[in-house]
Amino acid sequence: MTTQQLYNQIQEKKSFLSVGLDVDLDKIPKHLLELEDPIFEFNKAIIDATHDLCVAYKPNIAFFEAYGLKGWASLQKTINYINDTYPEIFTIADAKRGDIGNTSSMYAKAFFEDLNFDSVTIAPYMGKDSVEPFLAFENKHTIMLALTSNEGAFDFQTLKVDGKELYKQVLETSKSWKNSENLMYVVGATKAEYFTEVRKIVPDAFLLVPGVGAQGGSLSEVCKYGMNANVGLLINSSRGIIYASNGTDFAKKARVEALKMQQEMQQILSEV
Protein backbone atom coordinates (compact mmCIF):
# COMPACT_ATOMS: atom_id res chain seq x y z
CA MET A 1 0.00 0.00 0.00
CA THR A 2 1.22 3.52 -0.77
CA THR A 3 1.03 6.37 1.74
CA GLN A 4 -1.34 8.08 -0.71
CA GLN A 5 -3.72 5.13 -0.42
CA LEU A 6 -3.43 5.31 3.35
CA TYR A 7 -4.22 9.04 3.22
CA ASN A 8 -7.22 8.41 0.95
CA GLN A 9 -8.56 5.90 3.44
CA ILE A 10 -8.15 8.43 6.26
CA GLN A 11 -10.15 10.97 4.25
CA GLU A 12 -12.92 8.50 3.47
CA LYS A 13 -13.30 7.12 6.96
CA LYS A 14 -12.56 10.41 8.72
CA SER A 15 -10.37 8.38 11.02
CA PHE A 16 -6.68 7.80 11.62
CA LEU A 17 -7.22 5.11 14.20
CA SER A 18 -5.12 1.96 14.43
CA VAL A 19 -6.51 -0.86 16.53
CA GLY A 20 -3.91 -2.92 18.32
CA LEU A 21 -4.50 -6.65 18.54
CA ASP A 22 -2.74 -7.70 21.76
CA VAL A 23 -4.73 -10.81 22.44
CA ASP A 24 -4.16 -12.43 25.81
CA LEU A 25 -6.06 -15.68 26.47
CA ASP A 26 -6.36 -14.64 30.12
CA LYS A 27 -8.27 -11.51 29.16
CA ILE A 28 -10.64 -12.49 26.36
CA PRO A 29 -14.23 -13.57 27.01
CA LYS A 30 -14.41 -17.05 28.49
CA HIS A 31 -16.94 -18.37 25.96
CA LEU A 32 -14.33 -18.03 23.18
CA LEU A 33 -11.95 -20.44 24.88
CA GLU A 34 -14.12 -23.37 23.81
CA LEU A 35 -13.54 -22.61 20.13
CA GLU A 36 -10.74 -24.17 18.14
CA ASP A 37 -8.81 -20.93 17.61
CA PRO A 38 -9.92 -18.44 20.29
CA ILE A 39 -7.31 -15.81 19.32
CA PHE A 40 -8.40 -15.72 15.69
CA GLU A 41 -12.10 -15.76 16.59
CA PHE A 42 -11.56 -12.86 18.96
CA ASN A 43 -9.65 -10.89 16.32
CA LYS A 44 -12.20 -11.65 13.61
CA ALA A 45 -15.06 -10.39 15.78
CA ILE A 46 -13.14 -7.22 16.71
CA ILE A 47 -12.19 -6.59 13.08
CA ASP A 48 -15.72 -7.13 11.76
CA ALA A 49 -17.05 -4.74 14.38
CA THR A 50 -14.53 -1.92 13.84
CA HIS A 51 -13.16 -2.04 10.27
CA ASP A 52 -15.15 0.99 9.09
CA LEU A 53 -13.94 3.11 12.01
CA CYS A 54 -10.21 2.50 11.77
CA VAL A 55 -7.59 2.58 9.01
CA ALA A 56 -5.09 0.12 10.46
CA TYR A 57 -4.78 -3.02 12.54
CA LYS A 58 -1.65 -3.68 14.53
CA PRO A 59 -1.22 -7.27 15.67
CA ASN A 60 1.35 -7.35 18.47
CA ILE A 61 3.56 -10.26 17.48
CA ALA A 62 4.64 -11.12 21.04
CA PHE A 63 1.09 -12.05 21.93
CA PHE A 64 1.06 -14.63 19.15
CA GLU A 65 4.56 -16.00 19.71
CA ALA A 66 3.75 -16.58 23.37
CA TYR A 67 1.37 -19.34 22.22
CA GLY A 68 3.94 -21.06 20.02
CA LEU A 69 2.87 -22.83 16.87
CA LYS A 70 -0.82 -22.27 17.61
CA GLY A 71 -0.18 -18.57 18.10
CA TRP A 72 1.70 -18.29 14.80
CA ALA A 73 -1.21 -20.04 13.06
CA SER A 74 -3.61 -17.52 14.63
CA LEU A 75 -1.41 -14.70 13.35
CA GLN A 76 -1.46 -16.08 9.82
CA LYS A 77 -5.23 -16.48 9.90
CA THR A 78 -5.66 -12.96 11.29
CA ILE A 79 -3.54 -11.21 8.68
CA ASN A 80 -5.04 -13.30 5.88
CA TYR A 81 -8.53 -12.43 7.09
CA ILE A 82 -7.76 -8.69 7.06
CA ASN A 83 -6.06 -8.82 3.65
CA ASP A 84 -8.83 -10.88 2.09
CA THR A 85 -11.85 -9.20 3.66
CA TYR A 86 -10.80 -5.58 4.13
CA PRO A 87 -7.92 -5.05 1.67
CA GLU A 88 -8.08 -1.25 2.12
CA ILE A 89 -6.84 -1.59 5.71
CA PHE A 90 -3.19 -0.78 6.49
CA THR A 91 -1.59 -3.62 8.46
CA ILE A 92 1.21 -3.23 11.00
CA ALA A 93 3.27 -6.13 12.34
CA ASP A 94 4.28 -4.76 15.73
CA ALA A 95 7.44 -6.78 16.05
CA LYS A 96 10.24 -4.37 17.07
CA ARG A 97 12.80 -6.34 15.06
CA GLY A 98 16.32 -5.37 13.93
CA ASP A 99 19.52 -7.35 13.40
CA ILE A 100 22.54 -7.53 11.11
CA GLY A 101 21.78 -7.23 7.39
CA ASN A 102 21.23 -10.84 6.35
CA THR A 103 19.09 -11.46 9.43
CA SER A 104 17.00 -8.32 8.95
CA SER A 105 16.42 -9.52 5.39
CA MET A 106 14.90 -12.69 6.78
CA TYR A 107 12.63 -10.75 9.14
CA ALA A 108 11.58 -8.53 6.23
CA LYS A 109 10.78 -11.66 4.22
CA ALA A 110 8.77 -13.05 7.16
CA PHE A 111 6.57 -10.00 7.59
CA PHE A 112 6.41 -8.45 4.12
CA GLU A 113 6.37 -11.60 1.97
CA ASP A 114 5.31 -14.62 3.97
CA LEU A 115 2.66 -12.82 6.06
CA ASN A 116 2.08 -9.92 3.63
CA PHE A 117 1.91 -7.09 6.16
CA ASP A 118 2.07 -3.51 4.85
CA SER A 119 4.49 -2.47 7.58
CA VAL A 120 6.62 -3.67 10.47
CA THR A 121 7.99 -1.90 13.55
CA ILE A 122 11.75 -2.04 14.07
CA ALA A 123 14.34 -0.91 16.64
CA PRO A 124 17.19 1.42 15.60
CA TYR A 125 20.02 0.39 17.95
CA MET A 126 21.99 -1.59 15.34
CA GLY A 127 21.91 1.25 12.79
CA LYS A 128 21.73 1.60 9.04
CA ASP A 129 22.51 -1.89 7.79
CA SER A 130 19.98 -3.37 10.22
CA VAL A 131 17.18 -1.20 8.80
CA GLU A 132 17.90 -0.86 5.09
CA PRO A 133 16.94 -4.48 4.27
CA PHE A 134 13.39 -3.59 5.36
CA LEU A 135 13.42 -0.32 3.39
CA ALA A 136 14.23 -2.18 0.17
CA PHE A 137 10.64 -3.44 -0.17
CA GLU A 138 8.53 -1.28 -2.47
CA ASN A 139 5.23 -0.01 -1.07
CA LYS A 140 6.06 -1.57 2.29
CA HIS A 141 6.72 0.61 5.32
CA THR A 142 9.26 0.38 8.09
CA ILE A 143 8.13 1.99 11.32
CA MET A 144 11.21 2.75 13.39
CA LEU A 145 11.19 3.41 17.12
CA ALA A 146 12.07 7.03 17.82
CA LEU A 147 10.53 8.05 21.14
CA THR A 148 8.45 5.40 22.85
CA SER A 149 5.60 5.83 25.34
CA ASN A 150 7.03 3.80 28.22
CA GLU A 151 8.94 4.93 31.29
CA GLY A 152 12.16 3.35 30.00
CA ALA A 153 12.11 5.77 27.05
CA PHE A 154 14.00 8.15 29.33
CA ASP A 155 16.82 5.67 29.97
CA PHE A 156 18.49 6.18 26.59
CA GLN A 157 16.21 7.86 24.02
CA THR A 158 16.32 11.29 25.64
CA LEU A 159 20.00 11.28 26.59
CA LYS A 160 21.95 14.08 24.99
CA VAL A 161 24.21 13.04 22.12
CA ASP A 162 26.36 15.95 20.99
CA GLY A 163 23.87 18.31 22.62
CA LYS A 164 20.89 16.68 20.95
CA GLU A 165 18.62 13.94 22.32
CA LEU A 166 19.31 10.44 20.97
CA TYR A 167 15.82 10.09 19.46
CA LYS A 168 16.46 13.24 17.39
CA GLN A 169 19.78 11.82 16.25
CA VAL A 170 17.98 8.62 15.26
CA LEU A 171 15.42 10.61 13.25
CA GLU A 172 18.09 12.76 11.57
CA THR A 173 20.41 9.89 10.71
CA SER A 174 17.66 7.69 9.30
CA LYS A 175 16.78 10.33 6.71
CA SER A 176 20.06 9.62 4.90
CA TRP A 177 19.41 5.89 4.54
CA LYS A 178 18.58 4.32 1.21
CA ASN A 179 14.81 4.30 0.48
CA SER A 180 14.19 6.39 3.61
CA GLU A 181 10.90 7.49 2.04
CA ASN A 182 9.61 4.12 3.25
CA LEU A 183 10.21 5.09 6.88
CA MET A 184 7.55 5.93 9.43
CA TYR A 185 8.31 6.44 13.13
CA VAL A 186 6.94 5.43 16.51
CA VAL A 187 6.42 8.49 18.72
CA GLY A 188 4.60 7.99 22.03
CA ALA A 189 1.59 10.12 22.88
CA THR A 190 2.54 10.50 26.51
CA LYS A 191 4.93 13.30 25.54
CA ALA A 192 2.81 15.52 23.28
CA GLU A 193 5.17 18.49 23.48
CA TYR A 194 7.89 16.40 21.84
CA PHE A 195 5.88 16.25 18.61
CA THR A 196 6.91 19.80 17.76
CA GLU A 197 10.54 18.71 17.87
CA VAL A 198 9.85 15.56 15.88
CA ARG A 199 8.03 17.49 13.17
CA LYS A 200 11.01 19.83 12.73
CA ILE A 201 13.07 16.81 11.66
CA VAL A 202 10.50 14.65 9.84
CA PRO A 203 7.71 17.01 8.71
CA ASP A 204 6.27 14.62 6.13
CA ALA A 205 6.56 11.14 7.65
CA PHE A 206 3.69 9.21 9.13
CA LEU A 207 3.99 8.71 12.89
CA LEU A 208 2.56 5.70 14.66
CA VAL A 209 1.42 6.93 18.06
CA PRO A 210 0.89 4.52 20.95
CA GLY A 211 -0.02 5.67 24.42
CA VAL A 212 -3.33 7.46 23.88
CA GLY A 213 -5.84 6.24 26.43
CA ALA A 214 -4.53 3.45 28.67
CA GLN A 215 -1.07 5.01 28.87
CA GLY A 216 -2.42 8.53 29.48
CA GLY A 217 -1.74 10.50 26.27
CA SER A 218 -4.19 13.10 24.95
CA LEU A 219 -5.47 12.79 21.38
CA SER A 220 -6.10 16.52 20.90
CA GLU A 221 -2.63 17.45 22.21
CA VAL A 222 -0.93 14.95 19.91
CA CYS A 223 -2.87 16.27 16.91
CA LYS A 224 -2.14 19.88 17.83
CA TYR A 225 1.61 19.30 17.71
CA GLY A 226 1.96 16.29 15.46
CA MET A 227 -0.48 16.56 12.57
CA ASN A 228 0.79 17.61 9.13
CA ALA A 229 -0.92 18.48 5.83
CA ASN A 230 -1.51 14.78 5.09
CA VAL A 231 -2.62 14.07 8.67
CA GLY A 232 0.58 12.08 9.14
CA LEU A 233 -0.62 10.31 12.27
CA LEU A 234 -1.81 6.81 13.06
CA ILE A 235 -3.14 6.81 16.61
CA ASN A 236 -3.09 3.35 18.10
CA SER A 237 -5.34 2.05 20.83
CA SER A 238 -5.19 -1.56 21.95
CA ARG A 239 -6.53 -2.45 25.38
CA GLY A 240 -8.94 0.49 25.56
CA ILE A 241 -10.83 -0.91 22.59
CA ILE A 242 -10.39 -4.67 22.50
CA TYR A 243 -10.94 -5.20 26.22
CA ALA A 244 -13.85 -2.76 26.61
CA SER A 245 -15.88 -5.74 27.78
CA ASN A 246 -15.03 -9.36 28.53
CA GLY A 247 -18.58 -10.58 28.09
CA THR A 248 -20.34 -11.90 25.00
CA ASP A 249 -20.86 -8.26 23.96
CA PHE A 250 -17.09 -7.64 23.66
CA ALA A 251 -17.15 -6.80 19.94
CA LYS A 252 -20.12 -4.47 20.31
CA LYS A 253 -18.41 -2.66 23.19
CA ALA A 254 -15.16 -2.49 21.23
CA ARG A 255 -17.12 -0.75 18.46
CA VAL A 256 -18.50 1.76 20.95
CA GLU A 257 -14.96 2.66 22.07
CA ALA A 258 -13.62 2.77 18.51
CA LEU A 259 -16.54 4.97 17.48
CA LYS A 260 -15.76 7.43 20.29
CA MET A 261 -12.22 7.77 19.00
CA GLN A 262 -13.31 8.00 15.36
CA GLN A 263 -15.77 10.77 16.23
CA GLU A 264 -13.14 12.69 18.12
CA MET A 265 -10.85 12.30 15.09
CA GLN A 266 -13.61 13.42 12.69
CA GLN A 267 -14.09 16.53 14.80
CA ILE A 268 -10.35 17.26 14.74
CA LEU A 269 -10.15 16.70 10.97
CA SER A 270 -13.07 19.08 10.39
CA GLU A 271 -11.25 21.82 12.27
CA VAL A 272 -7.98 21.79 10.33
Added chain:
Amino acid sequence: MTTQQLYNQIQEKKSFLSVGLDVDLDKIPKHLLELEDPIFEFNKAIIDATHDLCVAYKPNIAFFEAYGLKGWASLQKTINYINDTYPEIFTIADAKRGDIGNTSSMYAKAFFEDLNFDSVTIAPYMGKDSVEPFLAFENKHTIMLALTSNEGAFDFQTLKVDGKELYKQVLETSKSWKNSENLMYVVGATKAEYFTEVRKIVPDAFLLVPGVGAQGGSLSEVCKYGMNANVGLLINSSRGIIYASNGTDFAKKARVEALKMQQEMQQILSEV
Protein backbone atom coordinates in the same frame (compact mmCIF):
# COMPACT_ATOMS: atom_id res chain seq x y z
CA MET B 1 20.80 -23.32 33.62
CA THR B 2 23.04 -21.42 36.04
CA THR B 3 26.19 -19.61 34.93
CA GLN B 4 28.10 -22.03 37.17
CA GLN B 5 26.76 -24.95 35.11
CA LEU B 6 27.75 -23.12 31.95
CA TYR B 7 31.23 -22.58 33.35
CA ASN B 8 31.50 -26.25 34.33
CA GLN B 9 30.60 -27.25 30.79
CA ILE B 10 33.29 -24.91 29.43
CA GLN B 11 35.85 -26.57 31.72
CA GLU B 12 34.82 -30.07 30.71
CA LYS B 13 34.72 -29.46 26.98
CA LYS B 14 37.61 -27.01 26.92
CA SER B 15 35.49 -24.91 24.66
CA PHE B 16 33.46 -21.71 24.85
CA LEU B 17 32.06 -22.05 21.36
CA SER B 18 28.49 -21.22 20.43
CA VAL B 19 27.26 -22.52 17.09
CA GLY B 20 24.76 -20.26 15.35
CA LEU B 21 21.91 -21.96 13.52
CA ASP B 22 21.04 -19.52 10.71
CA VAL B 23 19.48 -21.99 8.35
CA ASP B 24 18.70 -20.69 4.89
CA LEU B 25 16.98 -23.14 2.52
CA ASP B 26 18.93 -21.57 -0.36
CA LYS B 27 22.22 -22.52 1.27
CA ILE B 28 21.75 -26.00 2.71
CA PRO B 29 22.66 -29.16 0.79
CA LYS B 30 20.16 -29.88 -1.97
CA HIS B 31 19.57 -33.50 -0.92
CA LEU B 32 17.93 -32.30 2.32
CA LEU B 33 15.22 -30.41 0.48
CA GLU B 34 13.47 -33.68 -0.33
CA LEU B 35 12.90 -34.40 3.36
CA GLU B 36 9.75 -33.35 5.22
CA ASP B 37 11.51 -30.81 7.47
CA PRO B 38 14.83 -29.84 5.86
CA ILE B 39 15.61 -27.12 8.42
CA PHE B 40 15.26 -29.48 11.38
CA GLU B 41 17.15 -32.28 9.61
CA PHE B 42 19.99 -29.89 8.83
CA ASN B 43 20.10 -28.65 12.44
CA LYS B 44 19.93 -32.17 13.86
CA ALA B 45 22.87 -33.30 11.74
CA ILE B 46 24.93 -30.23 12.69
CA ILE B 47 24.09 -30.66 16.38
CA ASP B 48 24.93 -34.38 16.41
CA ALA B 49 28.24 -33.65 14.71
CA THR B 50 29.34 -30.77 16.98
CA HIS B 51 27.70 -31.09 20.41
CA ASP B 52 30.89 -32.25 22.16
CA LEU B 53 32.89 -29.32 20.75
CA CYS B 54 30.59 -26.44 21.69
CA VAL B 55 28.77 -25.31 24.81
CA ALA B 56 25.90 -23.43 23.19
CA TYR B 57 23.60 -23.38 20.17
CA LYS B 58 22.13 -20.12 18.98
CA PRO B 59 19.16 -20.53 16.63
CA ASN B 60 18.63 -17.23 14.80
CA ILE B 61 14.88 -16.75 15.07
CA ALA B 62 14.56 -14.67 11.87
CA PHE B 63 15.63 -17.66 9.81
CA PHE B 64 12.74 -19.69 11.20
CA GLU B 65 10.10 -16.93 11.05
CA ALA B 66 10.91 -16.35 7.39
CA TYR B 67 9.37 -19.77 6.70
CA GLY B 68 6.17 -19.04 8.62
CA LEU B 69 4.34 -21.82 10.38
CA LYS B 70 6.69 -24.47 9.00
CA GLY B 71 9.67 -22.47 10.24
CA TRP B 72 8.22 -22.12 13.71
CA ALA B 73 7.62 -25.88 13.80
CA SER B 74 11.27 -26.45 12.81
CA LEU B 75 12.33 -24.13 15.65
CA GLN B 76 10.28 -26.06 18.17
CA LYS B 77 11.69 -29.36 16.98
CA THR B 78 15.23 -27.99 17.05
CA ILE B 79 15.08 -26.63 20.60
CA ASN B 80 13.29 -29.75 21.84
CA TYR B 81 15.93 -31.93 20.24
CA ILE B 82 18.74 -30.04 21.95
CA ASN B 83 17.00 -30.00 25.34
CA ASP B 84 16.11 -33.68 25.18
CA THR B 85 19.33 -35.06 23.70
CA TYR B 86 22.03 -32.73 25.00
CA PRO B 87 20.56 -31.10 28.12
CA GLU B 88 23.97 -29.79 29.20
CA ILE B 89 24.02 -27.39 26.23
CA PHE B 90 23.23 -23.69 26.81
CA THR B 91 20.58 -22.50 24.35
CA ILE B 92 20.29 -18.98 22.99
CA ALA B 93 17.22 -17.66 21.16
CA ASP B 94 18.78 -14.97 19.00
CA ALA B 95 15.68 -12.83 18.71
CA LYS B 96 16.73 -9.21 19.51
CA ARG B 97 13.36 -8.51 21.12
CA GLY B 98 12.30 -5.65 23.40
CA ASP B 99 9.00 -3.80 23.89
CA ILE B 100 6.87 -2.21 26.62
CA GLY B 101 6.53 -4.24 29.81
CA ASN B 102 3.44 -6.34 29.14
CA THR B 103 4.68 -7.16 25.63
CA SER B 104 8.19 -8.07 26.77
CA SER B 105 6.53 -10.40 29.29
CA MET B 106 4.87 -12.21 26.40
CA TYR B 107 8.18 -12.54 24.53
CA ALA B 108 9.80 -13.86 27.71
CA LYS B 109 6.99 -16.40 28.02
CA ALA B 110 7.47 -17.40 24.37
CA PHE B 111 11.20 -18.05 24.64
CA PHE B 112 11.70 -19.07 28.28
CA GLU B 113 8.49 -21.03 28.90
CA ASP B 114 6.93 -22.16 25.65
CA LEU B 115 10.19 -22.97 23.87
CA ASN B 116 12.32 -23.46 27.01
CA PHE B 117 15.45 -21.62 25.87
CA ASP B 118 18.09 -20.80 28.49
CA SER B 119 18.55 -17.30 27.14
CA VAL B 120 17.31 -14.72 24.66
CA THR B 121 18.96 -11.71 23.01
CA ILE B 122 17.25 -8.35 23.46
CA ALA B 123 17.68 -4.74 22.31
CA PRO B 124 18.11 -1.94 24.88
CA TYR B 125 16.53 1.06 23.11
CA MET B 126 13.27 1.03 25.12
CA GLY B 127 15.06 0.90 28.48
CA LYS B 128 14.51 -0.64 31.87
CA ASP B 129 10.85 -1.67 31.77
CA SER B 130 11.37 -3.35 28.40
CA VAL B 131 14.13 -5.57 29.81
CA GLU B 132 13.13 -6.33 33.41
CA PRO B 133 10.29 -8.70 32.41
CA PHE B 134 12.96 -10.99 30.91
CA LEU B 135 15.22 -10.65 33.96
CA ALA B 136 12.45 -11.87 36.26
CA PHE B 137 12.95 -15.49 35.14
CA GLU B 138 15.16 -17.49 37.47
CA ASN B 139 18.10 -19.32 35.91
CA LYS B 140 17.26 -17.78 32.55
CA HIS B 141 19.57 -15.25 30.92
CA THR B 142 18.93 -12.06 29.05
CA ILE B 143 21.63 -11.18 26.56
CA MET B 144 21.41 -7.47 25.82
CA LEU B 145 22.94 -5.77 22.81
CA ALA B 146 25.79 -3.51 23.87
CA LEU B 147 28.21 -3.16 20.96
CA THR B 148 27.34 -5.13 17.86
CA SER B 149 29.64 -6.41 15.13
CA ASN B 150 28.00 -4.72 12.15
CA GLU B 151 28.87 -1.48 10.40
CA GLY B 152 25.72 0.20 11.70
CA ALA B 153 27.05 -0.19 15.25
CA PHE B 154 28.80 3.12 14.69
CA ASP B 155 25.56 4.95 13.84
CA PHE B 156 24.37 5.19 17.44
CA GLN B 157 26.18 2.79 19.79
CA THR B 158 29.46 4.67 19.78
CA LEU B 159 28.02 8.20 19.86
CA LYS B 160 29.09 10.14 22.92
CA VAL B 161 26.38 10.57 25.54
CA ASP B 162 27.52 12.96 28.27
CA GLY B 163 31.09 12.30 27.20
CA LYS B 164 30.71 8.53 27.23
CA GLU B 165 29.79 6.21 24.34
CA LEU B 166 26.17 5.07 24.30
CA TYR B 167 27.09 1.37 24.61
CA LYS B 168 28.93 2.15 27.86
CA GLN B 169 25.93 4.05 29.14
CA VAL B 170 23.78 1.02 28.26
CA LEU B 171 26.13 -1.29 30.17
CA GLU B 172 26.31 1.04 33.19
CA THR B 173 22.59 1.71 33.40
CA SER B 174 21.62 -1.94 33.05
CA LYS B 175 23.59 -2.85 36.18
CA SER B 176 21.02 -1.02 38.32
CA TRP B 177 18.05 -2.98 36.96
CA LYS B 178 16.26 -5.57 39.05
CA ASN B 179 17.78 -9.06 38.72
CA SER B 180 20.63 -7.63 36.66
CA GLU B 181 22.68 -10.69 37.64
CA ASN B 182 20.71 -12.44 34.88
CA LEU B 183 22.20 -10.16 32.24
CA MET B 184 24.76 -11.10 29.64
CA TYR B 185 25.81 -8.81 26.79
CA VAL B 186 26.45 -8.95 23.07
CA VAL B 187 29.85 -7.47 22.22
CA GLY B 188 31.10 -7.86 18.65
CA ALA B 189 34.52 -9.37 17.99
CA THR B 190 35.33 -6.97 15.19
CA LYS B 191 36.36 -4.39 17.77
CA ALA B 192 38.65 -6.34 20.10
CA GLU B 193 40.16 -3.25 21.70
CA TYR B 194 36.71 -2.29 23.02
CA PHE B 195 36.68 -5.35 25.29
CA THR B 196 39.01 -3.61 27.73
CA GLU B 197 36.46 -0.84 28.12
CA VAL B 198 33.57 -3.29 28.41
CA ARG B 199 35.36 -5.27 31.13
CA LYS B 200 35.87 -2.12 33.21
CA ILE B 201 32.08 -1.84 33.45
CA VAL B 202 30.95 -5.48 33.55
CA PRO B 203 33.95 -7.50 34.77
CA ASP B 204 31.93 -10.58 35.70
CA ALA B 205 29.22 -10.89 33.05
CA PHE B 206 29.26 -13.40 30.24
CA LEU B 207 29.66 -11.81 26.83
CA LEU B 208 28.20 -13.33 23.68
CA VAL B 209 30.64 -12.52 20.90
CA PRO B 210 29.58 -12.62 17.27
CA GLY B 211 31.86 -11.62 14.44
CA VAL B 212 34.77 -14.04 14.80
CA GLY B 213 35.53 -15.56 11.41
CA ALA B 214 33.12 -14.50 8.65
CA GLN B 215 32.91 -10.95 9.99
CA GLY B 216 36.67 -10.66 10.52
CA GLY B 217 37.23 -10.71 14.29
CA SER B 218 40.23 -12.46 15.88
CA LEU B 219 39.64 -15.07 18.58
CA SER B 220 42.96 -14.54 20.32
CA GLU B 221 42.53 -10.77 20.42
CA VAL B 222 39.03 -11.07 21.89
CA CYS B 223 40.27 -13.49 24.55
CA LYS B 224 43.25 -11.28 25.38
CA TYR B 225 41.02 -8.32 26.21
CA GLY B 226 37.69 -9.94 27.06
CA MET B 227 38.31 -13.09 29.11
CA ASN B 228 37.75 -13.04 32.87
CA ALA B 229 38.43 -15.51 35.69
CA ASN B 230 35.37 -17.58 34.71
CA VAL B 231 36.18 -17.33 31.01
CA GLY B 232 33.12 -15.09 30.60
CA LEU B 233 32.98 -15.44 26.83
CA LEU B 234 30.76 -17.32 24.42
CA ILE B 235 32.25 -17.02 20.96
CA ASN B 236 29.67 -17.55 18.27
CA SER B 237 30.28 -18.81 14.79
CA SER B 238 27.44 -19.45 12.40
CA ARG B 239 28.16 -19.50 8.67
CA GLY B 240 31.83 -20.50 9.08
CA ILE B 241 30.73 -23.78 10.65
CA ILE B 242 27.30 -24.70 9.33
CA TYR B 243 28.08 -23.86 5.70
CA ALA B 244 31.58 -25.34 5.59
CA SER B 245 30.27 -27.61 2.82
CA ASN B 246 27.00 -27.81 0.94
CA GLY B 247 27.49 -31.42 -0.07
CA THR B 248 26.40 -34.60 1.66
CA ASP B 249 29.45 -34.23 3.91
CA PHE B 250 28.15 -30.94 5.40
CA ALA B 251 27.94 -32.21 8.98
CA LYS B 252 31.39 -33.78 8.83
CA LYS B 253 32.88 -30.56 7.46
CA ALA B 254 31.03 -28.54 10.10
CA ARG B 255 32.70 -30.74 12.72
CA VAL B 256 36.10 -30.05 11.18
CA GLU B 257 35.53 -26.30 11.47
CA ALA B 258 34.11 -26.54 15.00
CA LEU B 259 37.07 -28.70 16.03
CA LYS B 260 39.50 -26.08 14.74
CA MET B 261 37.84 -23.48 16.91
CA GLN B 262 37.63 -25.78 19.94
CA GLN B 263 41.33 -26.60 19.65
CA GLU B 264 42.23 -22.94 19.42
CA MET B 265 40.09 -22.36 22.52
CA GLN B 266 41.68 -25.29 24.37
CA GLN B 267 45.09 -23.78 23.65
CA ILE B 268 43.98 -20.39 24.95
CA LEU B 269 42.45 -21.93 28.09
CA SER B 270 45.67 -23.83 28.81
CA GLU B 271 47.65 -20.60 28.72
CA VAL B 272 45.62 -18.62 31.25
